[in-house]
Amino acid sequence: MNELNELPYLTALEAEAVHVFREVAATFARPVLLFSGGKDSMVMLHVATKAFWPAPVPFPVLHVDTGHNFPEVIRFRDAVAARLGVRLLVGRVQDDIDAGRIVEPATPSASRNRMQTTTLLRVITEERFDAVFGGARRDEEKARAKERIFSLRDKLGQWDPRNQRPELWRVYNGRHHEGEHMRVFPLSNWTETDIWCYVRDERIELPSLYYSHHRRVVRRDGLLLPYPEALEPGDDHQPVELAVRFRTVGDATCTACVPSYAATPEAVIAELAETTSTERGATRIDDRVSDSHMEDRKREGYF
Amino acid sequence: MSSLLRIVTVGSVDDGKSTLIGRLLHDADAVFADQLADVERIRRQRGELLPNLALLTDGLRSEREQGITIDVAYRYFSTPRRKFIVADTPGHIQYTRNMVTGASTAHLALILVDARKGVLEQSRRHAFIASLLGIRHLTVCVNKMDMVDWSQRRFDDICTDFRGFAAGLDVPDLTCIPISALYGDNVVQRGTNAPWYEGGPVLQHLETVAIASDDNMIDVRLPVQYVTRPQQPPHEFRGCAGTISGGRLRSGDEVIVLPAGHTTRVAAMYGPGGDRLTTAYPPQSVLLELADELDVARGDLICHPGNQPHLTNDLHALLCWLTDRSTLTSGTRYVIQHATRETRATVVSVDYRLDVNTLHRDRTANTLALNEIGRVRLRTHQPLMFDTYRRNRDTGSFVLIDETSNDTVAAGMITGPSTNVLWHQAAVSRQQRATRGMTVWLTGLPAAGKSTVAGELGRALLRAAQPVYVLDGDNLRHGLNADLGFSAKDRAENVRRTGEVAKLIADAGVVAVVALISPYRADRDRVRASHDQAGLPFLEVFVDTPLAVCESRDPKGLYAKARAGEISTLTGVDDPYEPPLHPDITLSSATNNPLDLAAELMAAVMRRIQ
Ligand SMILES: Nc1nc2c(ncn2[C@@H]2O[C@H](COP(=O)(O)OP(=O)(O)O)[C@@H](O)[C@H]2O)c(=O)[nH]1
Numbered sequence: 001m002n003e004l005n006e007l008p009y010l011t012a013l014e015a016e017a018v019h020v021f022r023e024v025a026a027t028f029a030r031p032v033l034l035f036s037g038g039k040d041s042m043v044m045l046h047v048a049t050k051a052f053w054p055a056p057v058p059f060p061v062l063h064v065d066t067g068h069n070f071p072e073v074i075r076f077r078d079a080v081a082a083r084l085g086v087r088l089l090v091g092r093v094q095d096d097i098d099a100g101r102i103v104e105p106a107t108p109s110a111s112r113n114r115m116q117t118t119t120l121l122r123v124i125t126e127e128r129f130d131a132v133f134g135g136a137r138r139d140e141e142k143a144r145a146k147e148r149i150f151s152l153r154d155k156l157g158q159w160d161p162r163n164q165r166p167e168l169w170r171v172y173n174g175r176h177h178e179g180e181h182m183r184v185f186p187l188s189n190w191t192e193t194d195i196w197c198y199v200r201d202e203r204i205e206l207p208s209l210y211y212s213h214h215r216r217v218v219r220r221d222g223l224l225l226p227y228p229e230a231l232e233p234g235d236d237h238q239p240v241e242l243a244v245r246f247r248t249v250g251d252a253t254c255t256a257c258v259p260s261y262a263a264t265p266e267a268v269i270a271e272l273a274e275t276t277s278t279e280r281g282a283t284r285i286d287d288r289v290s291d292s293h294m295e296d297r298k299r300e301g302y303f
Numbered sequence: 304m305s306s307l308l309r310i311v312t313v314g315s316v317d318d319g320k321s322t323l324i325g326r327l328l329h330d331a332d333a334v335f336a337d338q339l340a341d342v343e344r345i346r347r348q349r350g351e352l353l354p355n356l357a358l359l360t361d362g363l364r365s366e367r368e369q370g371i372t373i374d375v376a377y378r379y380f381s382t383p384r385r386k387f388i389v390a391d392t393p394g395h396i397q398y399t400r401n402m403v404t405g406a407s408t409a410h411l412a413l414i415l416v417d418a419r420k421g422v423l424e425q426s427r428r429h430a431f432i433a434s435l436l437g438i439r440h441l442t443v444c445v446n447k448m449d450m451v452d453w454s455q456r457r458f459d460d461i462c463t464d465f466r467g468f469a470a471g472l473d474v475p476d477l478t479c480i481p482i483s484a485l486y487g488d489n490v491v492q493r494g495t496n497a498p499w500y501e502g503g504p505v506l507q508h509l510e511t512v513a514i515a516s517d518d519n520m521i522d523v524r525l526p527v528q529y530v531t532r533p534q535q536p537p538h539e540f541r542g543c544a545g546t547i548s549g550g551r552l553r554s555g556d557e558v559i560v561l562p563a564g565h566t567t568r569v570a571a572m573y574g575p576g577g578d579r580l581t582t583a584y585p586p587q588s589v590l591l592e593l594a595d596e597l598d599v600a601r602g603d604l605i606c607h608p609g610n611q612p613h614l615t616n617d618l619h620a621l622l623c624w625l626t627d628r629s630t631l632t633s634g635t636r637y638v639i640q641h642a643t644r645e646t647r648a649t650v651v652s653v654d655y656r657l658d659v660n661t662l663h664r665d666r667t668a669n670t671l672a673l674n675e676i677g678r679v680r681l682r683t684h685q686p687l688m689f690d691t692y693r694r695n696r697d698t699g700s701f702v703l704i705d706e707t708s709n710d711t712v713a714a715g716m717i718t719g720p721s722t723n724v725l726w727h728q729a730a731v732s733r734q735q736r737a738t739r740g741m742t743v744w745l746t747g748l749p750a751a752g753k754s755t756v757a758g759e760l761g762r763a764l765l766r767a768a769q770p771v772y773v774l775d776g777d778n779l780r781h782g783l784n785a786d787l788g789f790s791a792k793d794r795a796e797n798v799r800r801t802g803e804v805a806k807l808i809a810d811a812g813v814v815a816v817v818a819l820i821s822p823y824r825a826d827r828d829r830v831r832a833s834h835d836q837a838g839l840p841f842l843e844v845f846v847d848t849p850l851a852v853c854e855s856r857d858p859k860g861l862y863a864k865a866r867a868g869e870i871s872t873l874t875g876v877d878d879p880y881e882p883p884l885h886p887d888i889t890l891s892s893a894t895n896n897p898l899d900l901a902a903e904l905m906a907a908v909m910r911r912i913q
Contacts, residue, residue, distance in 0.1 A: 006306035006307075006514065006515050007306060007584075008306060009305055009306050009381075009385070009386040012586060013307070014588075015546065015575070015587055018546075018575045019528070019546045019588055022528045022529040022544050022545075022588075023528060023529075026601050026643075049576070050575035050576035050577075051544075051588070052531065053573070053575065053576050053577045053590070054534045054535075054538035054542070054577060055531045055532060055534055055542075138377045139378075139379045145376040145377050146374050146375065146377070164374070165710060165711045166401075166403075166404045166625050166711050166714070167404065167711075168403070168404055168407040168711075169408060169696060170408075170546065171641075171700065171701065173704055173709070173711045175638070175704060175709040176709060189377070189379070189388055191381075193381070194386070
């Protein structure tokens, strides 16, 4: 407690997330946690581990694999799942492409980010998951600011922003019909800085990409993109080597990095205090396409 | 380490709410360059002079098209002292439900008032809903002061107006700040345009307002959320997991598990991840190891044996109806979600519908539609373990869910249990009596003027040939209540007994005039409920005299003694006084003479018994 006798805010945020995890575990039949190995999903899994202590986390984790990953993140993902003893499921976008459920667009800036939706919904249906934990935060993007902590998706996995259930106090209405599912966001009220403070305080291990490292990058539209992953056919940008780090680790073909010398969580927090762009604005090519892009994707069932 | 403050912002359209939030985010450096660039681009497109900071907080596309905010949106910013979660809710009349939603978790409400327009009907509604939802801190931002030349007079008038209205509400902390959201004066930085304003800017207030005592730290309540299975040694126990909803629970405490009623001890208490805790308080998440193997399940409630919640299936609650797809009617059955318990509830009756603008109670109402608030009586299939909402926001709240659509249709705030004891039918019925009785209940601080007004009212009624009996708190303490002291429990009993006696008197066709400090709202509410139950009129009269005035009067020298430390637990000095939320009548004895006040009461009484 501080001098005003109040709970430290990270403890309060953690308590809220723990409450949400326990609520879901107590009232849903088949929850699953989306886990990419990125910082938000690492924090989410860490809080889940604490919520159920001394018992193991009572649900599996799922990675929707675009096939365009940073190899170190995949290694990290597998190591964490093994260490914590959680069951790791992988849904592959490639499988859906091969089966003809997704047609890969031929445009040069084709990222597989948007295609994840098909794969995610397929796995949810196949495994009959009724609650899906996501690490999304309301500070990430305007369309997320109104998202509930419990967010209902219809039988097609779609979100209707006009038809959200009011969410009051600490009472979460998780009732749903057969075939519908709930997206649950335990970290809704955390900001990027909160995530990093928690990573620091709890000593949460993250993929090395999140810290400063030397990497060959190309500059395009004001963004620093990893080379050669983000190279497009006919692209003749010359790579330069810079000290960089990633603020998110999504699809390797469309995730930009930022110049950085931050090698520790503490240094990252200091850097964030000076930062002038949002996490998505700085790093996601596909979020720039249009202002209402995210909202459209969410309606379709994206996270 | 900094703490968390949850804020709800409300204002009518165009009062400048979005601009204020944008300004707070902007000046507190919570806005990133790319977001600002967007705002700047739009300014240029529209050819405006100043960037429209309101755009920073504008969310979904449909709203952007309509140029209005239609739902609750959450924003975040922080300073070294605190992290702030802002629930931004629109102020249109049809969106009471959004404000109720945003207010349900807020510590503080920021209410926007346009300096040119003053306190509108909407402002009153906002203040009322905030107090209804149990928000203890209201901050009134009188905005657009630049458009009234920073007139101190204008500001003072608005504040006085607002305070006058809020006096009838349950708002312990009301602060008014003159601002210009557009230019930034008194938002984050002090402005230079209002040298007459001595307070700090909005942000400073948000950083320092004390909220630690807002949570109930007295009644230990742990609704059991989840039970963990025994693990490997040394963790071979079934753990009861949950979030503390009230009180300070200590490791080693004797506890009772409700509704079964088994008592045991807290053998060990753990925070998330297994940190050993000696004490826990709201809103911490804990895991308890109990000393005995008991059959505990989700939906149970753990508390101290000497301080238990109500346990009944028959209760009264204020409901806000949240949907336009149906209306509430009596006889309908819903799913009720209360703390960690889910059961079914039937609406027995609608007691009244509340006009959120005038606070008038329409007792003829028997439905509630979208955005309407009213009091209902519910019967639940399984009993609930609850406190009144005023005492505990978690164990006093619930939602109703439509069983077919699964929609959340109502937010409920429990006002109290309704008793089920059946009465022996009286030999002489009330209608057969010559005169009609009722109870007039005067509550207020010591020396507020209750007894004086009660005496005058008594005389006036006798002149009108209406039988009357005055029950004066001080006198009752010599006889009926001689065995009671001034602890919260004894005060409650004092009020209960006096209430019962008043009821008997009223039932006998006599007007019972009660002059009793009766400091706790819940106790008074119970008396009202029992009168309602018995079909007897009950008039709650708040004798609203400022503490300073009472203290200067001090006819019995009590305040002097209390200040000198000779007596303790004097209401107003070192024991709290909870003013009524919706008194039927508020009397201001500081500015009026007792005869006039009694005449005002007389008229109200005669209306009810004739
Ligand atoms: N002159 C002046 N205009 C203001 C002030 N605050 C807001 N406005 C203007 O009032 C209008 C409505 O503001 P907005 O923030 O969108 O109102 P909202 O509907 O309450 O969110 C806009 O044109 C603002 O620029 C102020 O302090 N002074």
